[in-house]
Amino acid sequence: MSKLLLSVAYFLVATPVGWASRLIHDPLSRRRDRRAQTYWSA
Amino acid sequence: MSELVLGISAYYHDSAAAIVRDGVPAAAAQEERFSRKRHDSSFPAQAVGYCLDELGASLEDVSAVAYYEDPRLKFRRVLATLVGAAPTSVSSFSDTVPRWLGKGGKLRTLEVVRRELESLDRGAVPAIVARRHHESHAASAFFPSPYQSAAVLCVDGVGEWATTTLWHGRGSELTSLAEIRFPHSLGLLYSAFTYFCGFKVDSGEYKLMGLAPYGEPRYADLIRERLIDIKPDGSFHLDMRYFEYLRGHVMTGRAFEKLFDGPRREAEGPLTEREFDLAASVQQVTEEVMLGLARTARERTGESTLCLAGGVALNCVANGKIVDSGIFDELWIQPAAGDAGGALGAALAVAMERGAGRDHVGTGQDAMSGALLGPAFSDAQIADYLRSRGIPHHRLDPADLAGEVAAALADGKIIGWFQNRMEFGPRALGARSILGDPRDPAMQSAINLKTKFRESFRPFAPAVLAQDAKDYFDLSQESPYMLLVAQVAAAQQLPVTDSGATGIDLLHVQRSTIPAVTHVDCSARVQTVSAVGNPGYHELLSAFKARTGCPVLVNTSFNVRGEPIVNSPHDAYTCFMRTNIDMLAMGNFLLHKSEQPAWTEEGDWRTEIPLD
Numbered sequence: 284m285s286k287l288l289l290s291v292a293y294f295l296v297a298t299p300v301g302w303a304s305r306l307i308h309d310p311l312s313r314r315r316d317r318r319a320q321t322y323w324s325a
Numbered sequence: 326m327s328e329l330v331l332g333i334s335a336y337y338h339d340s341a342a343a344i345v346r347d348g349v350p351a352a353a354a355q356e357e358r359f360s361r362k363r364h365d366s367s368f369p370a371q372a373v374g375y376c377l378d379e380l381g382a383s384l385e386d387v388s389a390v391a392y393y394e395d396p397r398l399k400f401r402r403v404l405a406t407l408v409g410a411a412p413t414s415v416s417s418f419s420d421t422v423p424r425w426l427g428k429g430g431k432l433r434t435l436e437v438v439r440r441e442l443e444s445l446d447r448g449a450v451p452a453i454v455a456r457r458h459h460e461s462h463a464a465s466a467f468f469p470s471p472y473q474s475a476a477v478l479c480v481d482g483v484g485e486w487a488t489t490t491l492w493h494g495r496g497s498e499l500t501s502l503a504e505i506r507f508p509h510s511l512g513l514l515y516s517a518f519t520y521f522c523g524f525k526v527d528s529g530e531y532k533l534m535g536l537a538p539y540g541e542p543r544y545a546d547l548i549r550e551r552l553i554d555i556k557p558d559g560s561f562h563l564d565m566r567y568f569e570y571l572r573g574h575v576m577t578g579r580a581f582e583k584l585f586d587g588p589r590r591e592a593e594g595p596l597t598e599r600e601f602d603l604a605a606s607v608q609q610v611t612e613e614v615m616l617g618l619a620r621t622a623r624e625r626t627g628e629s630t631l632c633l634a635g636g637v638a639l640n641c642v643a644n645g646k647i648v649d650s651g652i653f654d655e656l657w658i659q660p661a662a663g664d665a666g667g668a669l670g671a672a673l674a675v676a677m678e679r680g681a682g683r684d685h686v687g688t689g690q691d692a693m694s695g696a697l698l699g700p701a702f703s704d705a706q707i708a709d710y711l712r713s714r715g716i717p718h719h720r721l722d723p724a725d726l727a728g729e730v731a732a733a734l735a736d737g738k739i740i741g742w743f744q745n746r747m748e749f750g751p752r753a754l755g756a757r758s759i760l761g762d763p764r765d766p767a768m769q770s771a772i773n774l775k776t777k778f779r780e781s782f783r784p785f786a787p788a789v790l791a792q793d794a795k796d797y798f799d800l801s802q803e804s805p806y807m808l809l810v811a812q813v814a815a816a817q818q819l820p821v822t823d824s825g826a827t828g829i830d831l832l833h834v835q836r837s838t839i840p841a842v843t844h845v846d847c848s849a850r851v852q853t854v855s856a857v858g859n860p861g862y863h864e865l866l867s868a869f870k871a872r873t874g875c876p877v878l879v880n881t882s883f884n885v886r887g888e889p890i891v892n893s894p895h896d897a898y899t900c901f902m903r904t905n906i907d908m909l910a911m912g913n914f915l916l917h918k919s920e921q922p923a924w925t926e927e928g929d930w931r932t933e934i935p936l937d
């Protein structure tokens with residue numbers, strides 16, 4: 284895989300997917316929920 | 326016919342192999358000991374070979390191979406991280422993705438493992454299964470522990486998604502109760518500070534912990550306010566704006582520098598007050614989190630004993646705080662708590678699923694054989710080696726060995742102690758150890774400068790006869806794997822007059838009757854030695870006590886700085902000759918430095934061993 288192709292894929296696919304997913308559910312839970320009682324998940 | 330399961334951990338850091346026989350750890354070793362490359366992460370071909378040899382088995386005799394994490398799940402996390410960090414992670418993306426995809430990529434790790442095993446030419450390869458990273462840690466913490474049931478906590482950097490997991494272990498079952506997921510990781514928080522203080526991530530954490538007693542935790546509030554939000558139940562959330570590990574190859578960047586008074590310390594650069602205080606601060610916060618996690622573990626399981634594994638479980642200072650807190654009656658920590666131990670845990674998880682029992686429960690002993698799960702060398706093998714090289718030596722009556730070595734130790738000699746099976750895990754526990762007299766205030770510097778070739782701000786660890794431990798340390802339980810830090814008992818402490826020493830010179834101020842193993846805060850990283858785990862070592866400590874009244878020895882790993890711990894007689898002899906070790910006790914053979922021929926070797930080995 285060439286670096287160029289990967290970079291193109293990065294900006295055309297990864298970047299918009301990243302933006303969209305952050306709008307919907309924040310997969311890395313970066314936003315802090317101040318009301319949360321705990322950060323444990325079951 | 327007994328059932329064998331082979332476990333493998335590889336391709337990240339410190340590869341290892343382990344074989345479990347009917348649910349009992351029978352052989353385990355890290356690849357670095359054979360390849361002589363520290364923290365070797367390549368496929369553990371020699372470690373697998375050793376494990377099979379130890380059991381006299383071929384791969385056909387093995388029922389299943391267990392890999393210590395799930396490559397597919399891990400890839401999904403890596404991808405989600407890269408996508409999540411877009412558009413700032415392009416270089417990391419184009420570096421990482423090709424390593425995972427494609428032929429032989431990390432996504433196909435299980436196929437690669439199969440091919441590697443096939444190329445060993447040791448019989449048909451059985452089914453290979455992947456266990457989750459934290460399940461491997463949890464299995465390594467609970468199944469070999471002496472407890473019928475216990476709470477289990479695993480805390481590390483990251484495997485697939487989980488960074489902290491809580492389990493309930495009962496009999497031969499482990500139930501997952503709760504987890505905290507990447508990027509929120511106590512291990513990575515500690516690694517970020519390790520990196521920022523100029524030490525190597527994944528191995529320098531130990532140094533940062535050793536630095537903490539020199540500092541004041543004046544950054545602890547700042548860490549709690551900005552970097553980590555800690556709930557009363559010990560769960561936590563990191564503010565990712567201050568960390569760089571989502572984006573790429575480093576742990577910290579500009580935001581961290583702004584918060585903590587300037588750029589990171591360069592590797593090998595001078596240590597300043599700031600690094601002392603950063604170390605003290607992150608250590609304090611880590612202890613606070615670990616205590617919170619322990620409290621939750623107690624509440625959620627109702628158990629009175631706790632098992633620990635994962636890289637953070639090597640933080641023996643935090644472990645000592647959990648013991649002191651009394652939250653649990655007793656702690657048991659897997660000696661190979663880091664990812665090497667995942668090989669053992671994965672194999673144990675599979676063995677239990679296939680119906681193995683835990684027959685050791687009820688005996689009061691754990692199933693780790695004192696962590697002595699590596700290669701042993703018989704007197705015949707050692708004699709062959711010595712004769713083939715024409716190495717001058719004395720053969721002793723086994724009954725005389727302990728007495729002779731104890732006399733030399735009492736005389737201030739530094740001893741290379743090569744006995745029994747090699748330790749599994751990062752610590753030397755009296756099978757591949759360098760030993761000295763802890764009462765000698767000059768011993769710490771003597772071993773560090775002339776044997777290890779380093780200046781160290783850490784004292785050595787004491788090995789103490791289990792039955793005498795209470796006279797020397799404030800320790801309420803056994804610590805067979807050197808994973809608990811305790812205070813030196815008041816009766817052994819000496820009044821300290823202000824010597825005017827500052828910084829790492831504080832280590833040379835005598836604070837106790839055993840200065841070589843006493844840290845600047847009067848703490849010590851204790852190994853308690855009982856006759857069961859390692860009888861020869863117990864005998865040596867007893868002989869030293871009989872001669873001197875002191876049941877404690879300095880114990881440090883048998884290697885020079887940056888080198889893996891010695892494995893074979895040849896490794897041991899080489900290290901003996903390169904250093905100022907006075908005497909080498911190998912099996913029942915005693916070698917005196919003064920009788921050895923001059924040591925010559927090509928090149929400068931000191932430039933060939935990388936700094937640690």
Ligand SMILES: [Fe+2]
Pocket residue numbers: 458462481482483484635636663664
């Ligand atoms: Fe781990």
